[in-house]
Amino acid sequence: MIEVKNIHKSFGSNHVLTGIDAVFEPGKVSLIIGGSGSGKSTLLKCIVGLHEPTQGKVYFDGDEFTKMSFEEKVPIRKEIGMLFQNSALFDSMTVEQNIVFSLDMFTEMSRKEKVERANFCLERVNLAGKNDLFPSELSGGMKKRVGIARAISMNPKYLFCDEPNSGLDPATSILIDELIQDLTEEFKCTTVVVTHDMNSVMGIGEYILFLFKGQKYWEGSNQDMLKSDNKELNDFVFASPLMKAARDTIKQ
Structure with a gap:
């Protein structure tokens, strides 16, 4: 609350x-x-x-x-998970890298665990398999969903x-x-x-x-x-x- x-x-x-x-x-x-x-x-x-x-x-x-x-x-x-108005994705990073970014900063998870978490989050926003795409390859709605996936990556x-x-x-x-x-x-x-x-x-x-x-x-x-x-x-x-x-x- x-x-x-x-x-x-x-x-x-x-x-x-x-x-x-x-x-x-x-x-x-x-x-x-x-x-x-x-x-x-x-x-x-x-x-x-x-x-x-x-x-x-x-x-x-x-x-x-x-x-x-x-x-x-x-x-x-x-x-705290945060979805910004413009999604605020890193253009030079892939979808997976964008999601893993917070996990790299704030957790001691192994590389395998981070990828598994990224895959779970992508599945929850109906973007399974889009790991290697860059933001420039995504529609506006897909960018928002990646932003949500990143926001929930830390549970x-x-x-x-x-x-x-x-x-x-x-x-x-x-x-x-x-x-x-x-x-x-x-x-x-x-x-x-x-x-x-x-x-x-x-x-x-x-x-x-x-x-x-x-x-x-x-x-x-x-x-x-x-x-x-x-x-x-x-x-x-x-x-x-x-x-x-x-x-x-x-x-x-």
Whole structure:
């Protein structure tokens, strides 16, 4: 479980986050949503330690992450899997080498064990046998799946995904969502996803945190969202005629 308490983040005079509280539970896909500039990516970076909060605390399973030294944070960071928006694969490395990279850095596994782990992760993302391909030989969706394979290579307790469906077609986006949901259930991860994809919100939004102008304006499940009278939430989620029509149909 991850808890954030009263998180503030400022860059000079620019106050990006103001008093954010949230609880992200294990075995559940949690989404952080909001418009551009709402602070969702900044919040994610504060949680994983890429940004230091100006004020507030972050807890991983009851341990206060924000007060730890760099050395004290290392064991928790080893349990974090991260999927970046652009997949962040090393272009000069093969698929297998990209996945094994974290294992080389943080484990004492033998070469055989690392390859076996890479093969297992590739099978889980339906890319078995693609070990020797380079990122330039992969489609956008395949790159995201390799990024997920690398993220789960260390068998993480905590999985973070930043805009996992960015740049993907709708069908591939659904596959990525289903994969994230399946892996969350399989590994009992505490999964946090930053997204603006409303299909993801409706498909896998077990817990949704909605940010507006750097503040928490609403939280709940995707089913709760359909019944919400929060104006800012409704203006954001149901901005498109198709989403509005879907909500109205469900409410009837």
